[in-house]
Amino acid sequence: MNIPDTTRAQTQDLLDFIDASPSPWHAVHTCEARLTAAGFSRLDEADRWTLSAGDRRYVVRGGSSIIAFIIGSQPATTTGLRLIGAHTDSPGLRLKPKPAEDSAGMVRLGVEVYGGPILATFADRDLSLAGRVNVRVPGGFATRLVRFADPLLRLPNLAIHMNREVNENGLKFNKQTELPLLLGVSEDGTKAEARFRQPIAAALGVEPGDLLTWELNAYDTQKGAFWGVDREFVANSQLDNLASCHAALSALLATPEPAATCLCAFFDHEEVGSESATGAGGSFVADVLSRLATSAGLDGEDQRRMLAQSFFISADMAHGWHPNFPAAYEPCHHALVNAGPVIKSNANQRYSTSAETAARFMAICEKAGVPCQQYAHRTDLGCGSTIGPIVASRLGIPSVDVGSPMWAMHSIRESAGVLDHGYMIAALTTAFSN
Template sequence: MQTTPEAILYAQDLLDFIDASPSPWHAVDTVGQRLLFAGFEQLQETERWSLSPGGRYFVVRGGGSLIAFSLAENTPDQTGFRIVGAHTDSPGLRLKPKCAHLADSVLRLGVEVYGGPILASFTDRDLSLAGCVNLRAGNQLEARLLRFEQPLVRLPNLAIHMNRGVNEEGLKLHKQNELPLLLSHAEAGDDAHQHFAGLLADALAVEPAEIVNWEFNVYDTQPGSFWGANREFIADSQLDNLASCHAAFTALIENPLPRQTAVVGLFDHEEVGSLSTRGAESSFLDDVLGRISQLSGLDWQGYKQALAGSFFISADMAHGYHPNFPQAYEPQHRVQVNGGPVIKTNANQRYATDSASEALFITLCEAMDVPYQQYAHRTDLGCGSTIGPTVAAALGVHAVDVGNPLWAMHSVRESAGVLDHAYLIRVLGGFFGG
């Protein structure tokens, strides 16, 4: 399968974005920088807003979630909102608050499992840490992003000589005892906590006493890459779901004059249920849409009119068909990598798609000359979910769940198609621009 120059450029930009975004906080910071460069104005929730027709704005909540929007000339009660939602977090490992401890002259860092990662994929990788550190700044607190660029920690596998059944039974890691990450050698009597705090202080060029606490994501330092005989595939961490984030904000930036107010919501904590102050189940999206409506001169009824005329695309990655494991898939819904965006349906409402919203997305794909695929999970397997049902239910907006096909979902190293990413950007551009 041959790629196109446009698809290669979009895919490379995606890999650059992911490699600059090793945590949800870094992802939001990177998106914010790109939006500012494109002429968007940053708003603060703690301040009064002043919006202008045709204006382009964004707001951040909690460091890990962001909502950006481009205002149309017409008010939202006349045209509704066109909304795309995705999530900034990925399943993996997070450091515990008091993470550093000594074990047999080795300094280890204790972790919690965040969401549902493939734990075995974290072994024998060049791992490091990225996240947010809170510092004392006089009588105030200052949040600073921190990323260790070099491989800092590791989770070495146990040799096969001591785990003879690993190839037949699979690698099984005890979450409490066998997941702590190895950091360095240490001597008996060393203060593990102070050693780690000193490492952070040196990286931030501050005194250890200035550090209050931290929140760190474990990430794979290997850069994203193209692969395949024709460079038709990409591999990177966090494709689920930073690929959808990238497609959404790229389409928004490239369509500056929407006919309907265009909104992109990028939310943290989807992998753990979205129930947080900045998750998709929070008031964030409702708050922003409500303020847009009020500043457009609408009352409560006008805002409800706007929602009733709106459409929401929940963009999250889909399960690409893996020919080595045909038994894992519904035979009639084997979606192909590089076969186009996938419309996801589930009778038990794990996805927000219904026949009407599916039809709307199909016609949009047809109008943009984008191939599409349809996916349903095997009936005898549990189905994952997305922010789609959460947002659709909270706002009462019509919604569809879509996403590009992916291999090795929730691995620390996932793979997807170069053409698919360009397809999704094109169809989302049509959604915002049409």
């Protein structure tokens, strides 16, 4: 398979992006670093905003959601807005507020299941901790990012000699009693909580007692990699949905002087329903769009004219056809890996795509010179959803759901195609200028 050097470089950059982003808070931090390097400046929601054509700005809410935009050269009432949305969170295991317990000489950390991960894939992996911690400082507290690069935790499997039916019945964990992660051996005279706090405090340069609260998730320390006979595939954690974040951000950074205002919105909490202050079900994107309109001097009538001419692309990953499980797919809707972006449709509006918006994205792909595919879920299987229907219904703008095809969605180690990532970047770049 012939893979252009540019496409392979884009995909390597994706792997680097994911490896630098083991939590939603790190993902936003990685985006912020790239935006700042490209000349974007940060806005604060508590300040008054003054914006003008050509401005390249971004705003962060809650540390785990970010919206970046370029103000277009033409009036928004003439061009509308070009919006691409994705999400920063991925399914997995999150530590409880008081996770540490001593169990027969071992320190275990209690976890909650976040979203819908394939739990079996977390077993026997080199896991560590990443997220944010609030520490005591004079006059209050400060939020710090923390990440342990080396393996710190593990979820060892039970030997087959004690679980004889595992290959017939599948690997299953009781979420309360069998998912706690092993941290280390208990030390005489040291409580389990102290053993848990010590490495975090040392990493942050504070006293263990100054750790107030935390939001920490387990992540796989194995870095992303190319695989396949022609290295035409990639494997990594969080391809769903950091691959879409990376593609959208790459497209925005490749759009220097757009006629229409272009905006990327990356939300937290998609995997648990988006109903939060930082989720797509909250007010974040509507607040930003309202402030953009106000800064441009648009009244209520003009704001509605702006939205009526806007277009939203919900970018989330798609289910690639798996040759080992053909019965799991709708017969005429096989989305092949390395065959182009996938337009996702569902009659019950689990995806926001309509016939009109699908045709519009097809035209974008044609203009970009990339192939595209269509996907519908089997009728007798429950269909997942995205931020697409949520944002489209709240803003009242045309929307399409698209994504790159992948395997093992919600595994701790997912796979996708190298060509597809290049195709998606090209399509989204064209969408911003279309």
